[in-house]
Amino acid sequence: MIKNTLLLAFTVISSTACANIAGNEIAPTYNLKSNTRGLFIDPVTSDSMEQVNMLLYKQWYFTKVLTLDGKPDMDVNSCKTLLKASNENYKTTNYQAKSILKDFKKTCSTWRDMGKLKPSKESFLSSFKHSLALPKQMPPELSLIISNDDERRLAKASSWEEMSHIKKVEPVNEGQAMYYDNSGGIQRLTIMAKGDYNQDGIEDMVLYMENSVEGGDYYSSYSYIVTRLAADAPYTLIKQF
Amino acid sequence: MMKYEGNVPHMYLDTKGYVTVGVGHLLKDVEAAKKVPFIVRDTGVKATIQQIEGEFKSIKAMPWGKKYEATYYKPFTTLVISEAVRETQVENHIKTFESELKTIFGASEFASYPDDVKLALFDLIFNLGMPKLKDTFPNFNKHMKAHDFKKAAIESNRKDVSAERNTYVRNLLANAK
Numbered sequence: 001m002i003k004n005t006l007l008l009a010f011t012v013i014s015s016t017a018c019a020n021i022a023g024n025e026i027a028p029t030y031n032l033k034s035n036t037r038g039l040f041i042d043p044v045t046s047d048s049m050e051q052v053n054m055l056l057y058k059q060w061y062f063t064k065v066l067t068l069d070g071k072p073d074m075d076v077n078s079c080k081t082l083l084k085a086s087n088e089n090y091k092t093t094n095y096q097a098k099s100i101l102k103d104f105k106k107t108c109s110t111w112r113d114m115g116k117l118k119p120s121k122e123s124f125l126s127s128f129k130h131s132l133a134l135p136k137q138m139p140p141e142l143s144l145i146i147s148n149d150d151e152r153r154l155a156k157a158s159s160w161e162e163m164s165h166i167k168k169v170e171p172v173n174e175g176q177a178m179y180y181d182n183s184g185g186i187q188r189l190t191i192m193a194k195g196d197y198n199q200d201g202i203e204d205m206v207l208y209m210e211n212s213v214e215g216g217d218y219y220s221s222y223s224y225i226v227t228r229l230a231a232d233a234p235y236t237l238i239k240q241f
Numbered sequence: 242m243m244k245y246e247g248n249v250p251h252m253y254l255d256t257k258g259y260v261t262v263g264v265g266h267l268l269k270d271v272e273a274a275k276k277v278p279f280i281v282r283d284t285g286v287k288a289t290i291q292q293i294e295g296e297f298k299s300i301k302a303m304p305w306g307k308k309y310e311a312t313y314y315k316p317f318t319t320l321v322i323s324e325a326v327r328e329t330q331v332e333n334h335i336k337t338f339e340s341e342l343k344t345i346f347g348a349s350e351f352a353s354y355p356d357d358v359k360l361a362l363f364d365l366i367f368n369l370g371m372p373k374l375k376d377t378f379p380n381f382n383k384h385m386k387a388h389d390f391k392k393a394a395i396e397s398n399r400k401d402v403s404a405e406r407n408t409y410v411r412n413l414l415a416n417a418k
Contacts, residue, residue: 039308062310062312095403095405095406098403099403100308100310103308104308107308145400146369146373146377146399146400146401147377147378147380147381147396147398147399147400148380148381148395148396148398149377149378149379149380149381149396150377150400151400182376183372183373183375183376183377184370184371184372184373184376185373186257188306210256210306211401212255212256212257213369213370213372213373214370214372214373215370215371215372216366216367216368216369216370216373217255217256217265217367217368218368218369218370218373218399218401218402219256219401220400220401
């Protein structure tokens with residue numbers, strides 16, 4: 001009897017605890033508007049999970065024609081067609097189109113991963129803020145790496161700041177800021193989404209970085225998934241692409 | 242330059258959000274834009290200061306980034322510059338790049354480099370800008386100053402630049418006579 005009562009009590013407490021956790025789950029959030037203009041005729045107007053999943057199929061306002069020897073040309077006008085063309089080794093000979101499509105492919109891959117975000121049980125990202133302090137907390141992979149010398153320094157660095165020496169930060173909007181380093185590097189960092197990517201219950205963050213330089217036409221872009229395992233811990237890199 | 246930067250007759254925003262025209266000719270502010278001899282695309286008539294100012298401001302307010310090709314801005318423009326103006330701009334850019342390269346490597350040192358090496362340096366500074374080339378390629382610059390162009394060729398590699406463009410520069414340096 002005592003045993004059954006204890007079992008019942010344990011079951012009730014356990015169920016309540018589970019219910020509380022479920023009730024306190026943090027839903028994924030997305031910032032689509034600032035990263036989707038320029039691709040679509042109809043702008044993305046809501047930052048919802050449904051919109052994220054639609055982005056891969058949504059038609060761009062323009063079409064790029066890619067070629068492959070011995071095959072008919074392929075019209076690329078959405079993430080879906082770009083990823084298909086890329087998998088089949090279709091190419092463009094135009095230098096600028098090549099560079100743009102490479103960047104689009106990263107954006108499409110980022111959206112694909114954003115669609116995989118799950119609700120989190122816990123978050124240490126609430127104190128995130130674009131500021132001069134951020135590069136000290138972020139992994140060195142966020143830095144602008146161009147030369148072989150940069151690559152060699154990256155192997156030993158422990159933070160973005162150690163690599164880049166950020167001297168100025170200019171907010172663009174709530175989720176986006178420009179970071180200027182002391183050697184002509186200009187980086188635009190955008191928060192794309194938050195949610196649990198690696199399913200450890202802790203909220204992760206999807207970031208998009210566009211790199212350029214003062215006085216030159218250099219450009220590169222990267223997406224990162226980072227997390228923070230404690231309120232005062234540095235950000236940890238989960239994935240870069 | 243034209244191959245890598247494009248040749249655009251109307252105003253557009255580059256990947257940093259700066260208003261640009263021609264072959265990557267940056268218009269720092271509205272005053273800089275007013276000095277450029279724009280013409281009205283449809284009539285060929287010289288644009289007024291007010292037209293240039295209005296177009297500069299409307300383009301500057303638009304979104305920017307790699308996703309926005311120069312052609313994205315075309316429907317929002319009415320002003321263009323002629324081919325001759327674009328060519329003059331390119332010549333002026335080359336003069337600026339030469340001056341910057343002389344600052345980095347020294348005027349007499351730069352003058353002593355073989356033509357192929359100079360071509361390679363022009364591509365590098367056009368792509369990287371002077372601060373990045375000067376500050377973040379120490380091993381490349383060390384080999385250049387030692388006239389060891391074969392070692393400089395290896396260090397000329399730029400991450401995320403196309404293999405074609407990296408190979409072009411590497412070969413110019415590695416085969417320099």
